Amino acid sequence: MTLLIAILSILFIVLTFMVVSKTQAILKGLTKSEVEESEYLGAPDKFNSANGVGLFAFWIISIVGIIWSFIVYKKDFLPEASSVHGKETDYWFWVSMIVIMIGFFIVNTFLFLFSYLYRHNKNRKVTFYTHNNNLEIIWTTVPAIVMAGLVFSGLRVWTKITSEAPANAEQIDIMGKQFGWTVRYAGVDDNQFGKYNYKLMDDAGGNPMGVDFSDPNSFDDFSNASEMHIPKGKPVLLKIRARDVLHSVFIPHMRVKMDAVPGMPTKFWFVADKSTADMRAELGKPEFNYEIACTEICGRSHFGMKLLLVVDEPADYEKWKKSQKPLLTENPDLLNKVPDNLKAKAQKYVASDEPAVEVVPEVVASRVLGNSSKVLK
Ligand SMILES: [Cu+2]
Numbered sequence: 001m002t003l004l005i006a007i008l009s010i011l012f013i014v015l016t017f018m019v020v021s022k023t024q025a026i027l028k029g030l031t032k033s034e035v036e037e038s039e040y041l042g043a044p045d046k047f048n049s050a051n052g053v054g055l056f057a058f059w060i061i062s063i064v065g066i067i068w069s070f071i072v073y074k075k076d077f078l079p080e081a082s083s084v085h086g087k088e089t090d091y092w093f094w095v096s097m098i099v100i101m102i103g104f105f106i107v108n109t110f111l112f113l114f115s116y117l118y119r120h121n122k123n124r125k126v127t128f129y130t131h132n133n134n135l136e137i138i139w140t141t142v143p144a145i146v147m148a149g150l151v152f153s154g155l156r157v158w159t160k161i162t163s164e165a166p167a168n169a170e171q172i173d174i175m176g177k178q179f180g181w182t183v184r185y186a187g188v189d190d191n192q193f194g195k196y197n198y199k200l201m202d203d204a205g206g207n208p209m210g211v212d213f214s215d216p217n218s219f220d221d222f223s224n225a226s227e228m229h230i231p232k233g234k235p236v237l238l239k240i241r242a243r244d245v246l247h248s249v250f251i252p253h254m255r256v257k258m259d260a261v262p263g264m265p266t267k268f269w270f271v272a273d274k275s276t277a278d279m280r281a282e283l284g285k286p287e288f289n290y291e292i293a294c295t296e297i298c299g300r301s302h303f304g305m306k307l308l309l310v311v312d313e314p315a316d317y318e319k320w321k322k323s324q325k326p327l328l329t330e331n332p333d334l335l336n337k338v339p340d341n342l343k344a345k346a347q348k349y350v351a352s353d354e355p356a357v358e359v360v361p362e363v364v365a366s367r368v369l370g371n372s373s374k375v376l377k
Helices: 002-031 045-076 084-117 133-161 276-283 314-323 332-337 340-350 361-368
Strands: 170-177 180-185 222-224 227-231 235-242 247-251 256-260 266-271 290-294 306-312
Touching (some): 084 266, 170 247, 170 256, 256 266
Parallel strands (some): 227 306
Antiparallel strands (some): 180 222
8 A cells, every 4th residue: 555655656746747847848839939830739639639538538437437436335335224214315315416426427428528529630720609598598407406406305304304303202311421422211100301410410429411319200210321222113312412522423324413512402303113133134144233323523532432222122122121220229329319308209219129239339430431231249
């Protein structure tokens, strides 16, 4: 690779030098009184032919290269979208791509063909042709109509994607921080999120998302820093926030992308229509997993900022939700943050029917580090 770059660099320098010296020679030629007879203008028709043929050959090689690279690298494209809106955006992406490519090929074919057909010939006089109204009307209106069609159809899809989420959407609170994602669910008892406040964010205290425990809706909220589950075929609304710097939620297979901005909550709703199991079968890859990546350069470990995404069948999803432990159960010390008048209500989540587990400091540390592995005594 280094050798190739070196050869190309030398070639570039040599060609630049040749262009400069030729230009100087032509300029010198122009100062002569008998321009028509000059050695540089008109005389070397064979050079003009070589240039014309070379330009057209360049275009043919380019077309072959474009088609070849498309065929060879098609296997690296993302598979068909796993979300309802994703199929629609993909459709319009390809419609735009085809329209643009048709225009690109027509314009460039004429450009290179004309530079060959109408190369200089001393026996041919240039026609002075100022304009042609009909031609201008055609090449203005046709692209205008096509472009307007693309813009309006895109706008229609975009309005739908960014519309309010359906009322039955499964809501998930997702927070980006250097360097990981943490998700919170509203809990199976009330299905309501408790409030949060950035002032309450406390990694050491087991509350990295700043959940407000003076709000009883928080009591059954549960959180996960190692994976996010969503149900297949149901609308999911991501409530997106960032704790420190700009991040961006990116689920490539779902065609989901939305910035996470500190101090400015954003959202994105979508319907996943292929479960993790469906995708494994479709791709023939039993180890396939969806992932949520960060697509905003957010610091040194940006590249590692990802979260496992599991798309479950709705029944499995409900089962998974029930198996998750509320924040209060995971970290009983959080009971101290509950106001006295609500302690009785919160107690239910702390003293569960299971035998009391003693939480060792490593549990808190592992949660803060975004690692779900629990170290229990
Ligand atoms: Cu990030």
